[in-house]
Amino acid sequence: MPGTCVIGLQWGDEAKGKIVDLLTQQHDVVVRYQGGANAGHTVMVGEEVYKLSLLPSGVLTPGVTCVIAGGVVLHPEKALQELDELSARQIEDFDNLKISDRVHVIYPWHLAEDRVLDKSTSDGENIGTTGRGIGPCYRDKVGRSYAIRLGDMYRDTFREQVQHNVGVKNEILQAMMGTKNFKPLHAEEIYTQYAAYAERLQPYVADTTDYLLTQAEAGRRILFEGAQGALLDVDHGTYPFVTSSNSSGVGVCNGSGLPARYINNVLGIVKAYSSRVGGGPFPTEQDNQIGQQIRDQGNEYGTVTKRPRRCGWLDAVAVRYTARLSGVDAISVMLLDVLSGLEEVKICTAYRLDGQESNRFPSHVDDLRRVEPVYETLPGWQEDLTQATNLADLPAPAMAYLQRVSELVGVPVAMVSVGPARSQTIALHELP
Numbered sequence: 334m335p336g337t338c339v340i341g342l343q344w345g346d347e348a349k350g351k352i353v354d355l356l357t358q359q360h361d362v363v364v365r366y367q368g369g370a371n372a373g374h375t376v377m378v379g380e381e382v383y384k385l386s387l388l389p390s391g392v393l394t395p396g397v398t399c400v401i402a403g404g405v406v407l408h409p410e411k412a413l414q415e416l417d418e419l420s421a422r423q424i425e426d427f428d429n430l431k432i433s434d435r436v437h438v439i440y441p442w443h444l445a446e447d448r449v450l451d452k453s454t455s456d457g458e459n460i461g462t463t464g465r466g467i468g469p470c471y472r473d474k475v476g477r478s479y480a481i482r483l484g485d486m487y488r489d490t491f492r493e494q495v496q497h498n499v500g501v502k503n504e505i506l507q508a509m510m511g512t513k514n515f516k517p518l519h520a521e522e523i524y525t526q527y528a529a530y531a532e533r534l535q536p537y538v539a540d541t542t543d544y545l546l547t548q549a550e551a552g553r554r555i556l557f558e559g560a561q562g563a564l565l566d567v568d569h570g571t572y573p574f575v576t577s578s579n580s581s582g583v584g585v586c587n588g589s590g591l592p593a594r595y596i597n598n599v600l601g602i603v604k605a606y607s608s609r610v611g612g613g614p615f616p617t618e619q620d621n622q623i624g625q626q627i628r629d630q631g632n633e634y635g636t637v638t639k640r641p642r643r644c645g646w647l648d649a650v651a652v653r654y655t656a657r658l659s660g661v662d663a664i665s666v667m668l669l670d671v672l673s674g675l676e677e678v679k680i681c682t683a684y685r686l687d688g689q690e691s692n693r694f695p696s697h698v699d700d701l702r703r704v705e706p707v708y709e710t711l712p713g714w715q716e717d718l719t720q721a722t723n724l725a726d727l728p729a730p731a732m733a734y735l736q737r738v739s740e741l742v743g744v745p746v747a748m749v750s751v752g753p754a755r756s757q758t759i760a761l762h763e764l765p
C-alpha cells in the first residue's frame with residue numbers, strides 16, 4: 334500500500350508538477366491536500382504545456398483518480414476555469430475527480446483582504462503574496478465565525494451565511510481600506526454567483542476523507558502532491574514570509590485526513606539552485622549577473638503571477654533542514670541543465686552568524702537575514718545537458734555537484750531532471 338509524497342524543499346517552483354506527472358503512472362490516486370490557486374505546477378506532455386493551479390497534476394493521466402482534499406482552499410471560479418481550459422484541450426475525463434466537501438471556499442472578501450493585508454506586515458517588508466486570497470481564507474477557517482466550506486453551499490442556510498459574512502466583511506474592509514477606496518460587496522450578487530459555481534461543481538463533491546481512508550485500507554497506491562515548498566510552511570518556514578498552510582511534509586496528514594502509517598515514501602524536490610518569488614530573506618540570493626544568468630536560462634518567472642523570481646546558489650543548510658523536517662527518503666534534483674555555462678558553481682554549506690559557523694537553519698527571520706553564507710566552490714561545466722538520458726552522459730563536474738549535494742543534504746539522489754519534458758529525466762534508483 335505505497336503512499337508517496339512529493340514535497341518541494343525550497344521556496345516553491347522546484348518542478349514538483351513534472352515529477353508528480355511522472356509518478357502518476359505508478360499510482361491509483363493523486364491528492365492535492367494544501368494550498369490553493371497560489372500554486373502553479375507545470376506539466377509537459379509531448380509538446381503540450383499545462384499549468385495547473387488547483388487540479389492535481391495527475392489529471393493528465395487517464396484513469397487515475399484525482400482528489401482535492403479538505404486541507405485545500407478552493408477558489409471555485411478558478412477550479413471551473415481550469416476544468417474548462419483542459420476540456421478545450423481535449424482533456425475531458427473528469428469522472429474520477431473528487432473535491433472534498435470540507436474544503437474552505439475563497440470568496441471575493443478574501444481577495445480584497447489579501448490585497449490590503451499584504452501591504453501591512455509589521456515587519457516593514459511585504460510578503461508579496463500571490464493575491465489569491467489564501468491567507469484570509471485560512472484565517473477564517475481557523476477563526477470559524479466567517480468560514481464557508483464547500484459542503485455548506487448545498488444547504489438551505491447558504492444564502493444566510495453569505496449575507497451574514499458580507500455584512501461583517503464590509504465593515505472590516507471599510508475599516509482597513511478607508512471610506513475613499515472601499516467598494517461595498519453585495520451579498521445577493523455573491524450568493525447568486527457562488528450558487529451557480531456550486532451547481533457546476535456538484536458532480537465532483539465527495540467526502541474525500543472517507544474515500545482516501547477506504548482506498549488506503551484497500552492497499553491502493555496514493556500519491557500526495559505538495560504545493561509550495563517546505564521553506565514556505567506556516568509553522569516551520571521563514572515566518573512570516575510563508576504561505577498559510579503546512580507545505581512541508583508535516584502537512585500531508587492533516588490536509589488529506591490520512592494518518593502517517595499510510596506514508597512510506599517521501600521524495601524531496603530540489604532545484605539545482607535556489608529561487609524565491611515574493612518577499613523575505615534569501616541568504617544565497619545572487620542579485621547580480623549570476624542571478625540574472627540563472628533567471629534567463631531557467632526562465633524563472635512566476636507561473637501564477639509572472640513576477641521575475643529571485644535566484645541564487647543552492648542552500649544546503651536550508652535543504653538539509655527541510656529534508657529532515659519532511660522525512661525525505663531521497664531527492665530529485667531538477668533543472669540541472671540551467672547551471673551549464675557557469676565557470677564555477679557554489680553551494681552554501683554553513684551559515685556564519687555572530688562569528689559562529691553553524692548548519693542549523695535559524696528559527697527567527699531576523700537571524701536568517703543576518704546570516705552570511707559559507708560557500709564551497711566547485712568547477713562548473715559548459716556542456717548542454719538537455720539531451721542526457723543517463724548518468725554516464727553527464728560531464729564529470731555535474732556528477733561531482735550531484736554527489737556533493739547528496740552528501741550535504743544527507744539523502745540519496747533518486748532522479749535528475751535536465752529539461753521540462755518527461756523524457757528529460759534520469760532515474761537513478763527504482764522510483765517509489
Ligand code: GDP
Nearest residue numbers: 346347348349350373374375668750751752753
Ligand atoms: P512547481 O510549482 O514545483 O510544479 O514548478 P513550476 O512549474 O512553477 O516551475 C518549474 C518550471 O521548470 C516549469 O516551467 C517546468 O516546465 C520547468 N522545468 C521542469 N523541470 C525542468 C528541468 O529539468 N529543466 C528546465 N530547464 N526546466 C524544467
Ligand code: IMO
Nearest residue numbers: 345346371372373461462463560561576610611
Ligand atoms: P508552487 O506550488 C512559489 C509564495 C508567494 C509569497 C508567499 C505567500 O507553484 O510551488 P500566498 O499567496 O500563498 O499567501 O503567498 O508564498 N508562494 C509561492 N512561491 N511557488 C508557489 O507555489 C507559491 N505559492 C505561494 O510568492 O511569497
Ligand code: MG
Nearest residue numbers: 346373374636
Ligand atoms: Mg510553481
